[in-house]
Amino acid sequence: MLLSRRVLLLNASYEALGTVEVARAVCLVWKRTAEVVVPDGERVLRSQHYTFEVPSVIRLLAYIDVRRRRNNSGKQRLRILMRDRMRCQYCGAHGNAFELTLDHITPRSRGGSSTPENLCAACMACNQRKGDRTPEEARMPLLATPSALRYGLDRAVLNHYALMRPEWRPFLFLDEDFHYQTTYPHH
Ligand SMILES: [Zn+2]
Structure with missing residues (x-):
């Protein structure tokens, strides 16, 4: 057609x-x-x-402004979890949409934005362990590169x-x- x-x-x-x-x-x-x-x-x-x-x-x-549009979309959370293949981007653990959280890679308290490239799937344990720190400070390197986070969508x-x-x-x-x-x- x-x-x-x-x-x-x-x-x-x-x-x-x-x-x-x-x-x-x-x-x-x-x-x-x-x-x-x-x-x-x-x-x-x-x-x-x-x-x-x-x-x-x-x-x-x-x-x-695509970033703003995507943030406004209620589907963003699921899109990011799917982009990250339902895996915690710190330890690699698989989870479902209820088990996984969205982590701000650079914490919001440190000026991190809620754009897809600053958000990743994280299990609750990693999210808590990382807390208000950057991945570098927490020594929790991301499995995906920032560009993969951006283009994966x-x-x-x-x-x-x-x-x-x-x-x-x-x-x-x-x-x-x-x-x-x-x-x-x-x-
Ligand atoms: Zn984890």
Whole structure:
């Protein structure tokens, strides 16, 4: 089904945000919320009066703060637990959504934010043991690297799609430094 074909959605900064269905992508372009970056070959969508070029990659014209959006989502906790494969990121213990907690890697009392890259799954024992300390102070190194924490969220899904959509690859395999700088402009 053409209408349910996926379109890669980029932020105004060209950072990959995820995918939307063709119908939604065409609507975003029609409303001038987004522009077509890469068309989907020769595919077109016909309505009674108009013909639309089907996009493969679109880009939002205004930058959206993804981090804030994700924080507001009630699903964030579960997304992070899934990103961390339901394992405590300190000791590696497996747990379910009730057994695992979300740990602020840099504690909130020390200025740590509630963004996905500062949150990880932790078992209750590790969470208590770590307390108000950074992983370095507590000598509890993380199993995952910070960049894995950041990209793990939607990355696996996007990379899967990229196998079938070669035109997406340039947007999904930007080097990590670029993303890092856009995420931490003051570091
Ligand atoms: Zn643990």
